[in-house]
Amino acid sequence: MRYLPLLWAGLFRKKTRTILTLLSIVVAFALFGLLQAVEVAFESGADAADAKRLLTTARYSIIEPLPLAYQRRIEQVPGVVGVAYADWFGAKYQNESNAFPVFAVDPTRYLDMYPEFTIAREQRDAFAKTRTGAVVGKRLADRFGWHVGQKLPISSEIHPKTDGSLNWEFDLVGIIDADDPAVRGNTDMVLINVAYFDEARQNGKGKTGWYIVRIADSTQARSISSSIDTLFMNSPDETKTQPEKEFAIGFAKQIGDIGALVTRILIAVFFTILILTGNTMAQSIRERIPELAILKTLGFSDGKVTALVLAEAILLLILGGSLGMGAAVAAMPALNGSTGGRFPPLFVGPETWLLAAAIAAVVALIIGLPPALRANRLKIVDALSGH
Amino acid sequence: MTVLVQIRGVTKVYQRGRERVEVLHGIDLDIPSGDFVALMGPSGSGKTTLLNLIGGLDTPTGGSIVVQDRRIDQLSGGELAAWRAAHVGFVFQFYNLLPALSAQRNVELPLLLTDLPAAERRRRARIALTLVGLEDRARHRPRELSGGQEQRVAIARAIVSDPTLLVCDEPTGDLDRATADEVLRLLQMLNREHGKTVVMVTHDPKAAEYARRRVHLDKGVMTGEPVAS
Numbered sequence: 001m002r003y004l005p006l007l008w009a010g011l012f013r014k015k016t017r018t019i020l021t022l023l024s025i026v027v028a029f030a031l032f033g034l035l036q037a038v039e040v041a042f043e044s045g046a047d048a049a050d051a052k053r054l055l056t057t058a059r060y061s062i063i064e065p066l067p068l069a070y071q072r073r074i075e076q077v078p079g080v081v082g083v084a085y086a087d088w089f090g091a092k093y094q095n096e097s098n099a100f101p102v103f104a105v106d107p108t109r110y111l112d113m114y115p116e117f118t119i120a121r122e123q124r125d126a127f128a129k130t131r132t133g134a135v136v137g138k139r140l141a142d143r144f145g146w147h148v149g150q151k152l153p154i155s156s157e158i159h160p161k162t163d164g165s166l167n168w169e170f171d172l173v174g175i176i177d178a179d180d181p182a183v184r185g186n187t188d189m190v191l192i193n194v195a196y197f198d199e200a201r202q203n204g205k206g207k208t209g210w211y212i213v214r215i216a217d218s219t220q221a222r223s224i225s226s227s228i229d230t231l232f233m234n235s236p237d238e239t240k241t242q243p244e245k246e247f248a249i250g251f252a253k254q255i256g257d258i259g260a261l262v263t264r265i266l267i268a269v270f271f272t273i274l275i276l277t278g279n280t281m282a283q284s285i286r287e288r289i290p291e292l293a294i295l296k297t298l299g300f301s302d303g304k305v306t307a308l309v310l311a312e313a314i315l316l317l318i319l320g321g322s323l324g325m326g327a328a329v330a331a332m333p334a335l336n337g338s339t340g341g342r343f344p345p346l347f348v349g350p351e352t353w354l355l356a357a358a359i360a361a362v363v364a365l366i367i368g369l370p371p372a373l374r375a376n377r378l379k380i381v382d383a384l385s386g387h
Numbered sequence: 388m389t390v391l392v393q394i395r396g397v398t399k400v401y402q403r404g405r406e407r408v409e410v411l412h413g414i415d416l417d418i419p420s421g422d423f424v425a426l427m428g429p430s431g432s433g434k435t436t437l438l439n440l441i442g443g444l445d446t447p448t449g450g451s452i453v454v455q456d457r458r459i460d461q462l463s464g465g466e467l468a469a470w471r472a473a474h475v476g477f478v479f480q481f482y483n484l485l486p487a488l489s490a491q492r493n494v495e496l497p498l499l500l501t502d503l504p505a506a507e508r509r510r511r512a513r514i515a516l517t518l519v520g521l522e523d524r525a526r527h528r529p530r531e532l533s534g535g536q537e538q539r540v541a542i543a544r545a546i547v548s549d550p551t552l553l554v555c556d557e558p559t560g561d562l563d564r565a566t567a568d569e570v571l572r573l574l575q576m577l578n579r580e581h582g583k584t585v586v587m588v589t590h591d592p593k594a595a596e597y598a599r600r601r602v603h604l605d606k607g608v609m610t611g612e613p614v615a616s
Contacts, residue, residue: 002499009487294483297444298497298544299472301465381445384479 007312010288018316021280025320026327028273029356033328034335035262036355037346041185042258051218053113054225055247056211059238063088065207066237068198073231074213079224082214084109087207089192090157093144100140101189102154104197104208107133113212116183123148123174131196134170137187138177148172154190160202168200181347213241270359278367281313285371292375293383306376313368314361321360325353391551391584392418392441397450397460399436399607410436412607413450420551423578423585425598432604434588435556441586442554443471455551472500476545476583478574480557482537484529490516490540491525497548515543519573535566542573546583553577555587559594571597 012018056074058064065087074083089102103110107128111117119127119135127133134152146152152170160166170192178184198205215224225241232239242250285292295305329348336346399411410433418424418441426434439445440452443459446467452460454474462470476497484493494512503511516522519539529537538558545553555574559567575597577583587598595601603610 002505005492006485006488006496006499009485009492013487290483291485294485295496296468297442297471297477297483299468299470299500301468303465304500381439384444384483 003308003311007308007315010284010291010308010312011315013288014284017280017284021277022316022320022323024273024276025317026324028269029321029324029360030327030331031269031324032266032356032359033325033348033352034331034346035265036352037328037332037348039258039262040349040352041346050116050244051221052215053244054213054215054221054228054241055244056213056228056239056241057209057247059229059240062210064237065204065209066211066239068206068208070211070232070237070239074211074228077224077227077231079215079217079220079227080213081216082109082113084113084212084214085194085208085210086110086212087194087197087204087209089159089190089197091154091190092157093154098144102156103189103191104194105191106194107135107191110191110212113214116178116180117176117187118178119174119176126173127191127193130171130173131193131199132169132171133173133196134190134192135174135176136172136190137184138175139184139188140190141172141175146172148174152190159197159204161200162202164202170196181349212244218243270363274363274366277316277363278370281316281367282371285309285375289378289383292378293380296378296380297384302376302378305378306372309372309375310364310368313372314364317360317364321356325356389420390417391420391422391455392416392586393451393453394418394437394441395451395453397437397440397447397452399433399440399445400448410607411440411447414604414607414609416602416609418584418586420584421578421582423575423597423599424587425595425601426586426588426604427590427592427595427601428604428610430590431606433607434604437604438554438556438586438588442475442477442552443467472497472548474551476542476548476550476553478538478541478545478553478555478558480560482529482534482541482561484537484540484544486529489526489528490521490532490543493529493540494543494547496544501548511547512543515547516540518546519543533566534562535569538562538566538570539573542570542577546577546581551584553583553585555585557588557590559589559591564593567591567594 056066058066068085071083071085074080084106086103086105089104091102092099107124111119111124123135127135136146136152141147150172152172154168154170155166156168157166161168176187176191178187194208213228215221221243225243228241229239292305295308296302300308325348332346332348394414394416397411397414398409401408401410414437426438428434436445440447441454443462447460450460451458457470459467459470485496491509491512494515495508498508498511513522513525516525519542521536521539521543524532524536524540529540532540553574558574559570562570571594574585574587578585585598587594589595600615
């Protein structure tokens with residue numbers, strides 16, 4: 001701490017240059033925070049995946065429905081301890097821009113399958129008992145001002161009722177949430193009771209979208225998947241079963257390899273920062289050679305002067321990195337609001353902060369070491385005489 | 388008077404590319420404790436080189452330098468740095484203050500190497516600034532001070548850790564006559580009233596009059612014995 005004023009003075013010796021350098025670091029880390037949040041959001045499905053859950057979909061396309069009757073047959077496969085299912089409803093609320101996922105599910109089976117979702121006991125019971133019942137994710141409820149006890153009018157893009165109308169109405173009986181921010185993104189949905197939905201829909205009765213299968217031993221995931229698919233081989237509705245994580249990754253990759261894209265952008269950004277900041281640091285130290293010589297004259301050892309130069313680079317990165325990451329965090333509420341809930345919630349998690357700290361440390365070392373070593377080798381007499 | 392600095396047979400050779408330049412040729416000199424010595428001589432005579440050796444900024448090629456019974460020519464780089472911090476104060480022609488720091492912070496710099504708490508460092512820096520008559524300029528940056536004031540801040544920095552020896556390289560070389568006299572009177576006061584041993588390089592015979600003794604160098608050798616001012 002005693003050297004902080006000295007470091008600070010050295011860093012802001014040329015204010016404009018340092019502020020511009022700092023700004024470039026702030027922008028780089030803000031970009032890092034935002035892009036990491038996007039990547040984490042895209043991978044949240046995979047991160048939140050349970051190794052003991054399998055997904056069974058139609059073999060050739062996820063949008064092909066599967067018979068509800070498959071449920072009992074899947075349950076009989078050795079190693080399977082639970083089966084739930086869900087069907088895509090395709091909903092919008094009030095207007096086209098308010099779109100969100102709605103799944104028709106067996107309430108008890110589905111909520112048992114996802115213990116990471118939190119819901120009040122009485123609301124869960126009400127959902128199971130109410131044929132027209134629906135539960136909604138807390139973020140969605142907050143966004144639209146929904147509350148338990150109200151009617152929930154939503155339109156389906158793909159499922160008309162028996163009377164031909166696309167307008168459905170459900171009773172909102174519960175709110176679901178999750179403690180883990182990565183899981184919370186998966187609660188941005190509405191669950192409706194399949195009992196009412198299957199009875200009231202015009203087409204596709206007796207069918208569902210996909211099955212979620214709980215197994216006893218995650219190491220058996222491959223063989224159980226194979227057993228399930230074998231069961232329905234050569235039937236009109238062949239299946240494809242895979243671990244939930246693989247399914248989530250594959251689904252995310254349909255949009256693009258976000259992880260690789262983010263990594264490439266960030267490599268370009270930090271490489272540029274490395275060159276810019278490295279050049280600035282080197283220039284700054286070059287200009288201060290006589291000052292460093294004076295410090296040595298006063299009794300600062302070679303090691304101490306080296307450490308001071310390195311600490312200056314670290315301080316620059318700590319300042320810029322913290323401000324940049326802070327800016328990314330500050331931008332999250334606005335960004336989450338602007339996605340209209342159609343995108344998993346963006347957040348800067350502890351892993352992203354740790355990664356940012358590691359990047360800052362590496363960048364500080366790379367840009368700080370060459371001038372620090374130069375300062376270390378500095379000979380007082382030569383530096384003071386201008387050689 | 389006890390001898391503070393004892394120089395015996397000191398030589399200094401610089402290698403400039405392929406050329407070997409011998410700057411000092413076997414210097415012998417004793418500087419008693421409490422002395423004020425002016426090192427004089429033409430450019431290239433080796434006076435600054437000798438001063439740097441006395442101050443521990445450089446090491447001789449041959450011979451020995453003993454300061455307060457310690458062979459400083461045998462100290463390692465780290466030991467020499469610690470020795471300078473504890474025993475020597477430096478004053479340069481161009482002041483060499485850190486431009487980004489206030490006068491107070493500049494004076495505090497040598498104390499950063501001690502275990503003194505911040506409040507004590509501030510107090511001692513204040514005392515040093517008061518001694519050189521600049522207590523009201525403590526918050527000023529070097530660019531906000533005149534040349535004479537800058538040099539007085541440099542002197543405050545040199546004395547703040549209470550060193551035995553003050554090493555001054557052309558301390559008045561960048562100042563007008565009146566300001567130079569002020570600075571020299573200050574050095575004289577530190578020598579006479581505070582017992583500091585001062586070794587000063589100067590071209591200026593007027594400046595040398597403030598010293599107790601004058602030592603002349605020419606082409607790396609002392610010309611005659613030290614002369615009383």
